[in-house]
Amino acid sequence: MSQLPITEHQFQFCELLADALQHAKKLGASDAAVDISESKGLSVSVRQLELETVEQTQDRSMGVTVYAGQRRGSASTSDFSLKALRQTVEAAWHIARYTAEDPAAGLPQEDQLASDYPDLQLHYPWDISAEQAVRLAVRAEQAALELSPQITNSEGAGLDTNEGHFVMGNSRGFLGGYAFSRHSMSVSPIAGKGNAMHRDYWHASKRRYSDLPTPESIGRYAAERTLARLSARKIPTGKYPVLFEAPLAVGLLGALVQATSGGALYRQSSFLLDSLGKRVLAPHIQVSERPHLRAALGSAPFDAEGVRTSDREIVIDGVLQSYFLSSYSARKLGMQTTGSAGGSHNLFLRSSQAEQKDDLNAMLKKMGTGLFVTELIGQGVNYLTGDYSRGAFGYWVENGVIQHAVEEITIAGNLKEMFQQVVAVGSDELTRGSKTSGSILIESMSVAGA
The missing domain is CATH 3.30.2290.10 (PmbA/TldD superfamily)
Known part of the structure; x- marks a missing residue:
């Protein structure tokens, strides 16, 4: 006990x-x-x-x-x-x-x-x-x-x-x-x-x-x-760099978990099938799991089946090292449980290129001109194909400076490509539940505006 x-x-x-x-x-x-x-x-x-x-x-x-x-x-x-x-x-x-x-x-x-x-x-x-x-x-x-x-x-x-x-x-x-x-x-x-x-x-x-x-x-x-x-207004339709605010970046990390979870894999309903050992994120991205942090929201000494949890490196230099498997899904895949029955435990998405000075203002400057997204609307994610289309609210940025708010837009892309096109991850880390990330800059997405 x-x-x-x-x-x-x-x-x-x-x-x-x-x-x-x-x-x-x-x-x-x-x-x-x-x-x-x-x-x-x-x-x-x-x-x-x-x-x-x-x-x-x-x-x-x-x-x-x-x-x-x-x-x-x-x-x-x-x-x-x-x-x-x-x-x-x-x-x-x-x-x-x-x-x-x-x-x-x-x-x-x-x-x-x-x-x-x-x-x-x-x-x-x-x-x-x-x-x-x-x-x-x-x-x-x-x-x-x-x-x-x-x-x-x-x-x-x-x-x-x-x-x-x-x-x-x-x-x-x-x-x-x-x-x-x-x-x-x-x-x-x-x-x-x-x-x-x-x-x-x-x-x-x-x-x-x-x-x-x-x-x-x-x-x-x-x-x-x-x-x-x-100050909200519309912007023209086009392809722009997109910076996801940290609370939304955590959602992108959640999409990675969903696509690499046992249930989606053995049902063959994931865009990341057979991705173990392959590059699924930009080469500077690391994802780690730390289940035993004291007082953290995602901490647990064992999973929902009693399987012991342990520190894991999920992604190293963009390459997927491990799935999220319960004992049931592991057997379906001919693998071993990862202690993930009930979900992930304290995941951290970070970039090996990030520095402490890379706060939100620095990330806006890295983007230069593009869209800073602070709210997503709807559930337009197809985990079978990776297609991603969400209503959004955010801010138009020019030369690294916010110009005005932006409304009535839709951003679209494919998660497989978006993961590979992560340009930078900010030091403005935020934890939501069991996941932590800073803001995430994607090289280019389709934005439907006016």
Whole structure:
């Protein structure tokens, strides 16, 4: 188990888990896995400095997966009574007995499971009342509204806090679990009047509430972003260099993960099929995975199957070194799990050519003349072909200086080519969830404007 103290609830979870595994074996299951979790949260929203909603949640769940050879069945319940536990195991067993055999089904091998792991310090409870949360959200929105008379309205501000803990284990000897937390704040102001109104937003999310920026700084920055949109106009259709702001660059990293994940690969629905050992990004690009960073949002000592996680180099000098595989997708591909069941863990996209001085202003100068994109609209990504087409909002840049905002445009390209055409990555790194990147400059994309 983790080095975290075992609470009374966690001890109860371990007992429930052992009972469920034992009952599965009694029924004749060849293998079984159980996960038990409990969480609580508080969410508040305000608008025009007045309370809109307060939501308090408390959730609990137990999921059971049993195997009859290579047949698999799953069931879940929120009732932790012994009777409900056994009924859930029996429901999963019933499903397993009547499903078709799947040669790839089964638990991870014992030598792949995490047997010992460090406390990654992922739990920072926030003892905050609904009244205190509302006051913080009001401070954030008020800072946005007071920045300028041109901030005329607001879609509101919100604060969310969530914490919980879980235990998971299987019939091959794995038992693990830990507590976790996540706290976030957001603001979305509106500027202008009539048909010339614009909206933008900003938010922050951390494991530790003390790491969140002040409400005032979030509100002011959201308002500054909104005010900058008031100069919006159209630009001519053409091919231009495109600079993706860091929050959007993280999305490009997410596209790489999606295209190199086991499910897309074994279904042959990825534009990066058979790309292992091949150059998929510009030769100066490195992508690394660091699952064991303390207090990071993407940290985990083991994946959703109990497989141990470890540091990995995903891309070295543009060449793909590893996929993102669960034990199931790994078997489908004739490979080994990478500890990626449930997703990636703290990915960093960086350039070996980047310097600390390459902040956003430096990146704008590198681009010279082109489009700086700060918002994407729609989901126009075809992961089978790599075709990429998204509505966008941004800023027209000439000689490295922003001239005006740009609206009603679409940017298009192909991810396979875009990845190869990464000119530079900025030092203005931003983390969104489990992914971190600075702004990314693409050599050329099609821009449909006026």
